[in-house]
Amino acid sequence: MEYTLKRSRRRKTVAIKVHQQSLTVYAPYGVAIAYIEQWLATKQAWINQQVYKQSQHQDLRQFPLDSLQIRLFDELLTLHFEINKTSCWQFFANMNPPQLQVSCSGRVKKHTAMYQTQFEDFMREQLESYIEMRIRHYCSRMGEELPSNLKITTYKRRWGSCNQRRALTFNLLLVGAPHWVIDYVIVHELAHLKYLNHSHRFWHRVSEFYPDYKYATQWLKQHGASLQWVFE
Numbered sequence: 226m227e228y229t230l231k232r233s234r235r236r237k238t239v240a241i242k243v244h245q246q247s248l249t250v251y252a253p254y255g256v257a258i259a260y261i262e263q264w265l266a267t268k269q270a271w272i273n274q275q276v277y278k279q280s281q282h283q284d285l286r287q288f289p290l291d292s293l294q295i296r297l298f299d300e301l302l303t304l305h306f307e308i309n310k311t312s313c314w315q316f317f318a319n320m321n322p323p324q325l326q327v328s329c330s331g332r333v334k335k336h337t338a339m340y341q342t343q344f345e346d347f348m349r350e351q352l353e354s355y356i357e358m359r360i361r362h363y364c365s366r367m368g369e370e371l372p373s374n375l376k377i378t379t380y381k382r383r384w385g386s387c388n389q390r391r392a393l394t395f396n397l398l399l400v401g402a403p404h405w406v407i408d409y410v411i412v413h414e415l416a417h418l419k420y421l422n423h424s425h426r427f428w429h430r431v432s433e434f435y436p437d438y439k440y441a442t443q444w445l446k447q448h449g450a451s452l453q454w455v456f457e
């Protein structure tokens with residue numbers, strides 16, 4: 226039986242841990258190897274059982290993929306999926322590239338759907354806090370009152386919308402775009418608060434607060450389709 230031995234001064238007893246198909250033995254200094262191996266032999270059945278149980282989980286982890294890379298504000302983000310005690314996400318912003326750990330509870334039947342829910346929950350939070358901050362910035366520059374409502378949703382064919390009740394909606398997929406492109410969509414929707422159409426006056430207002438808007442519309446035409454993500 227292969228194992229890794231970790232000795233510690235503070236430890237008083239021998240213990241074992243099975244993780245990712247490998248066995249670690251924790252022991253105090255001074256305990257003889259012969260004794261450890263004899264003791265391990267008595268634990269063989271339990272160890273086999275643990276390895277078997279974890280291999281069952283391993284199969285589930287391949288859904289949808291063990292890991293993949295995706296863009297967050299046009300920067301690479303590595304995703305890891307795993308079965309865990311609870312369904313949640315954990316973001317490690319300081320790593321290079323940043324890592325997002327997406328977990329699905331072992332009790333959940335539809336893993337892929339839960340992975341997608343957790344992943345989109347994270348992405349929504351990122352986009353929402355960015356847009357909220359920029360809306361405050363542009364509203365004060367444009368002399369507009371804050372919109373009545375802000376919603377993030379997944380649209381097939383549009384990046385944002387604005388209605389007569391001053392409620393703004395943004396496409397969740399924008400979260401993969403660079404900040405300067407998202408800023409354009411924000412200015413576009415805020416300009417609709419004054420003009421609910423695409424008239425000359427409307428575009429004049431957009432260009433007043435976002436002069437290079439043509440670069441942004443071009444970027445969305447070129448890269449818009451690649452912002453899509455697929456969970457299968």
Ligand SMILES: [Zn+2]
Nearest residue numbers: 413417422423
């Ligand atoms: Zn528009």
